[in-house]
Amino acid sequence: MGILVLGYFGYVTNQLDGQTVKTRDVYNLLKEKSEDEVTYFDTQTFKVSKLNILKMFWMIIKAHHVFYLPAHNNLKYIFPLVYFFSKISNVKINYLVVGGWLSDFLNNKKIHRYMLKDINGIYVETDHLLHNLSKYGFKNLHKLYNFRNIDLKKIQPAKNNDGNVKLVFMARVHPMKGVDVIFEIDKSIKDLGIENVSIDIYGQIFEGYKDEFFKKIEASNVNYRGVIEPNNIYNILPLYDLMLFPTRYYTEGFPGTILDAYISGLPVISTRWLNAEEFVDEGETGYIVDFNNDPLYINTVLGLIKNSEEIDKLKNNVLIKRDVYGINAVWEILCESLS
Template sequence: MGKIVVIGAFGLINNQLDGQTVKTRNVCQLLRSYSSDEIMDVDTQGMRRNPLLIFRMIYRLIKCHTAIIIPARKSLTYLFPVVYIMSKIFRFNIILICVGGWQLEYFKGDSVNRPRVLQLKMCKKIRAFLPEMEKVNNDLKREFGFQNTEVFLNFRHINPLISNRNETETLKLVYLGRIQKRKGYETIFNFVDNLKNKPLNITVTFFGQIDKCDIEEFSSLVNRYSDYVKYEGELSPNQIQDRLSYYDVLLFPTTYYTEGLPGTIIDAFSAGLPVIATKWKLAEELICNEKDGFIVPFSDGQDEFNDRIVFLYNNRKILSEMKQCSRNKALLFSEEIAWQTLSKYLIHKP
């Protein structure tokens, strides 16, 4: 039996739940469920708090045959080169798993950030570089000549026993994820503001961690629209699919253009919920417009966002059909499919 090291932000110190931490935990759990190797984890957040843990990382890297790194921008810039150099000395493989769709812009640089030439050269030489989305994969091959990439979809454990359970006249909308202005909660409250003048039986429930800088404003808005809106705190990953199944539609009005393949949307599909989302960079690769959701303009899309919700309120048969399409779509993001992709790169010799 060999050893595999998973390096990433696990978010266990402060129970941080976002796309980065959830995917890191899921990859580690996938390996422990399917691999016969010993799985060791290295929490980058823990190393920031206690630099002495770097020595534990070094020891584990020396002993492993494969290091799987799931980096955010800072870790790709500073930690990844260290792991890469060690891989040449101690002869282990590196698999880099992407979160989000920002990698092309990161390597190219922009008006604020310089091009990352060193990281680019190293990433092209590792065992596998696994982006979340097909467009990112194709762009990396076309613009930089990557030959070691393959799409590694975000994934979830799909519970086959869960089915959508809202049978009331109320159209129950839900938001799940980090609660911050850039994730678009203003768009949701703008819609709710219009409800005051319409005889529509619609509610909105928010789940997720509230960013510190947005707590005051968000709490004020929830109180102002308390007839329509509730905030029900955080959900642990094993609660999400069951809780979502009591709602009708997930709202995802993000203003992050480089979102990748958000796990929140997979959770929604798994619970049989279609999604109304803004057209971020890769939205059309995940959501089939008018089949398992609606994609509205990324900028100035408020009116269409509102109209799509009202349309589903007035057309429950179409909503029911979209729920079934969403549930079928979820099967593409199962653990089994994720393992088929990842396992082919887990060889013992570098």
């Protein structure tokens, strides 16, 4: 075995979120580009049987390179064992960080910091996290944007020739993702008598929010379209005009929602989360609204609805920016870790 991709694939329940999608994309990219044998281990199988951890250790021992994408608990409890087996087997670990939480996580974990300093590479999505981790003395840090394993040239946004403005929200359907703001936008559109706008929501619904969410759907003109399978995202998103991202998670890393929007040619209207300015170019690829300022967010969206020329300008800028999130740029970086 040459390369093992180790992380939360979510295949057991077909869970689709930023963690699972990135993990699958890393596996598919390595499978496509590398000349080595590439296999994977889905840590979600621990929920099926704790004995699967023995299978994971055996796969680590047989590998030459491990591309590791752990969530919080995996890094806290499993990583020390992964590190131990990699050391005794001379396996190179490359840790691909998902999100922006790692620096805070390591604040009081000296042993984890020691082990991470000793692995082959740590690949982070944002300059902010790169800066914070460097304060711990890491010398094995690399910048690696989140990405999608797809040929960008095949993805072209649809031309809007009917005068309608199509808004979309695609993320986990949870209040902390700002989904309630979507219903406020819909209410404002109705109050103003605007008729050329549609709003669609895609994503897995947080269990504790389902009843409230569907009540709001029934009382609004917002459409819930279910979950988009990863292989169908770029057939659907290019049909829209604007991506709505009113997140209330301040410590987002590089959200997959924004990545998918850019690849699809969609500008993003975002709240000012921690790394917003790094990924949304104000007035160029979208707009950033002060955090938790719902009235300003709504007014920003309404202003764009009334200005189709501005939407077209933003779309053209997005098509230029998205190249840095393509597979060629990512593979150039990952390939160095295999030498």
